[in-house]
Amino acid sequence: MSAKRKIHEYLTSEIASGRVKTGARMQTEKDLAAQFGVSRSTIQAVMSQLVTEGYVKRFAGKGTFASRRDDDMHVRVNLDIHNIQSFENEAAVSGDRVTYRLISFSRIAAPARAATKLGLDEGTDVYSLHRLRFIENQCIGMELRYFSPSLSLDFPATALETEGVHRLIEDVLNIRISRIEAALRAESATAEDAAHLELAPHAPLLVRSHTLYDTSEQVILHGDSFYVQPFSFRYTASVRA
Numbered sequence: 530m531s532a533k534r535k536i537h538e539y540l541t542s543e544i545a546s547g548r549v550k551t552g553a554r555m556q557t558e559k560d561l562a563a564q565f566g567v568s569r570s571t572i573q574a575v576m577s578q579l580v581t582e583g584y585v586k587r588f589a590g591k592g593t594f595a596s597r598r599d600d601d602m603h604v605r606v607n608l609d610i611h612n613i614q615s616f617e618n619e620a621a622v623s624g625d626r627v628t629y630r631l632i633s634f635s636r637i638a639a640p641a642r643a644a645t646k647l648g649l650d651e652g653t654d655v656y657s658l659h660r661l662r663f664i665e666n667q668c669i670g671m672e673l674r675y676f677s678p679s680l681s682l683d684f685p686a687t688a689l690e691t692e693g694v695h696r697l698i699e700d701v702l703n704i705r706i707s708r709i710e711a712a713l714r715a716e717s718a719t720a721e722d723a724a725h726l727e728l729a730p731h732a733p734l735l736v737r738s739h740t741l742y743d744t745s746e747q748v749i750l751h752g753d754s755f756y757v758q759p760f761s762f763r764y765t766a767s768v769r770a
Contacts, residue, residue, distance in 0.1 A: 532567050536575045544584050544595045555585060555593040581641040581651060615695035616662075616754065625664045631690045632659040632671075632725060643675040646740050646751035656682055658689065661725065662754075670734075671725055674752035680704075698741070698749060706749065708742040718755075726757055 530538075543549040556564070558572040565572075576593060579585045586596045617627045638652045647655065658674040674694055676682060684701060698704050717731040726732075735756040741749040 532571060533575055536565055541584055549595045551595055553595050581645055615693045617693035628663045629690055630661040634658050634689050639675055643751050647677055647748050670756040672754045674750055676750050677748055705744050706741050707744045709739055711739040713737055
């Protein structure tokens with residue numbers, strides 16, 4: 530087993546088991562290098578991988594801290610979903626209509642999390658869709674989507690301001706969505722997000738992260754939907770015997 534793999538397995542085990550608590554500061558690169566008898570560059574490479582995988586977070590001037598991945602939560606709710614529905618269709622059931630305000634649609638370097646979900650190298654160019662969402666002229670949140678570079682995104686410009694992503698994919702691109710992986714988390718708004726949503730810095734946000742797959746199990750899209758108060762979800766979960 531290589532030194533990198535040995536260190537990676539040790540650190541992920543420490544975090545996943547709870548021996549290193551979520552939010553706890555990790556050992557310094559210097560201390561880890563001494564513990565395993567390797568160079569600091571080796572430790573830096575492992576830490577970069579852990580950041581990409583979501584095990585740790587780095588904060589400039591503060592250090593590296595243990596995180597908790599979406600698929601490794603101690604409390605998990607499994608929803609029994611029989612039909613794939615878009616957020617727009619979910620809102621329509623309650624008689625609401627979702628509208629949008631386009632912030633940007635551009636080609637960018639994929640951030641680490643999106644690149645991992647899309648099966649790409651970090652920094653690979655992808656198209657990103659960034660929009661605000663409204664119900665009855667009240668902003669209820671924001672969506673940030675990253676499309677697989679394998680897609681030919683021949684969208685009419687007007688569709689980006691009027692259509693939900695599910696409709697863009699299935700009706701405009703003629704790609705059937707067969708599966709969605711989703712996770713819910715809470716986080717504080719960044720300064721940029723707060724400005725877009727007209728919130729105070731660090732205001733609480735509910736985030737629904739999702740990855741869409743086509744019928745051949747290829748990833749179509751990964752993204753986050755950010756929801757603000759007073760918006761809330763209602764759902765029913767059934768327990769299997």
